[in-house]
Amino acid sequence: MAFELPPLPYPLDGLQPHMSLRTLEFHHGKHHKAYVDNLNRMVKGTPLESQSLEEIVKATAKDEAKAGIFNNAAQVWNHTFFWNCMKPRGGGQPAGELARQIQRSFGGLDKFKDEFKQAATTQFGSGWAWLVLDGGKLKITKTPNAANPLSQGQTALLTCDVWEHAYYLDFQNRRPDFVQTFLDHLVNWDFVAKNLGGAK
Ligand code: MN3
Numbered sequence: 789m790a791f792e793l794p795p796l797p798y799p800l801d802g803l804q805p806h807m808s809l810r811t812l813e814f815h816h817g818k819h820h821k822a823y824v825d826n827l828n829r830m831v832k833g834t835p836l837e838s839q840s841l842e843e844i845v846k847a848t849a850k851d852e853a854k855a856g857i858f859n860n861a862a863q864v865w866n867h868t869f870f871w872n873c874m875k876p877r878g879g880g881q882p883a884g885e886l887a888r889q890i891q892r893s894f895g896g897l898d899k900f901k902d903e904f905k906q907a908a909t910t911q912f913g914s915g916w917a918w919l920v921l922d923g924g925k926l927k928i929t930k931t932p933n934a935a936n937p938l939s940q941g942q943t944a945l946l947t948c949d950v951w952e953h954a955y956y957l958d959f960q961n962r963r964p965d966f967v968q969t970f971l972d973h974l975v976n977w978d979f980v981a982k983n984l985g986g987a988k
Contacts, residue, residue: 870947907928944983
């Protein structure tokens with residue numbers, strides 16, 4: 789069965805004023821959709837066609853000959869995950885076990901934000917910043933292009949897309965402002981907490 793572009797978990801104007809309707813229109817409707825269409829075209833008629841998205845990502849991550857499939861499959865996964873990492877009136881404070889783990893691992897939410905922002909702004913060129921669970925510990929990582937934590941034995945908890953197409957219409961070249969806005973006004977901490985809970 790062909791992969792489909794999942795609908796956004798909020799209306800196109802749901803993240804305004806922090807992320808514009810126009811950014812979501814292009815980023816979801818054009819960029820994300822193109823990855824879905826490319827993936828379907830590339831796996832059609834191959835054994836990968838019947839596999840889940842996660843299986844395709846893991847199976848192709850270290851196979852240079854399948855880099856094209858990996859790039860598109862991972863970008864489909866990354867974007868679907870990214871949309872769920874945000875919500876209207878997001879940001880604020882994490883709660884419960886997640887808040888405790890952030891306190892323990894980073895020394896508090898503000899320090900977590902500083903470190904996440906540092907990773908996001910120092911990813912040279914296109915890529916992603918992540919909060920992951922790795923060996924039972926919270927870690928901040930960054931990956932280039934389509935790479936993601938799935939194939940590295942880590943559980944993704946939160947991500948921010950730092951490809952220019954994620955912020956250029958709203959912030960132009962100001963990636964640090966985009967990441968700060970993401971952390972302060974867009975993060976869906978309930979989704980992050982759910983990912984942490986599901987990892988145990
Ligand atoms: Mn993107």
